[in-house]
Amino acid sequence: MRLDKYLKVxxxxxxxxxxxxxxxxxxxxxxxKVAKAGTDVNPEDIIEIRFxxxxxxAKIVSIDDHVRKExxxxxxxxxxxxxxxxx
Numbered sequence: 001m002r003l004d005k006y007l008k009v010x011x012x013x014x015x016x017x018x019x020x021x022x023x024x025x026x027x028x029x030x031x032x033k034v035a036k037a038g039t040d041v042n043p044e045d046i047i048e049i050r051f052x053x054x055x056x057x058a059k060i061v062s063i064d065d066h067v068r069k070e071x072x073x074x075x076x077x078x079x080x081x082x083x084x085x086x087x
Contacts, residue, residue, distance in 0.1 A: 030046070061076055062074065
């Protein structure tokens with residue numbers, strides 16, 4: 001699955017266009033490397049997102065095309081930072 005779609009489906013970032021923008025601006029890393037919006041993500045990958053003053057680091061647990069809002073949180077595990085879905 002594409003990184004921007006994963007960020008939207010998992011509700012880490014609420015809109016895919018915002019997720020794509022974050023990727024294009026170099027604010028998203030996968031396993032320590034800057035990632036583009038079209039980068040494929042896999043279970044066990046570590047995603048790091050730089051928000052304004054926060055850094056969110058999460059491990060991908062599962063990849064699903066469609067999930068309910070209640071289940072979206074189960075797609076990843078927070079490693080560092082606070083969950084921020086207001087962007």
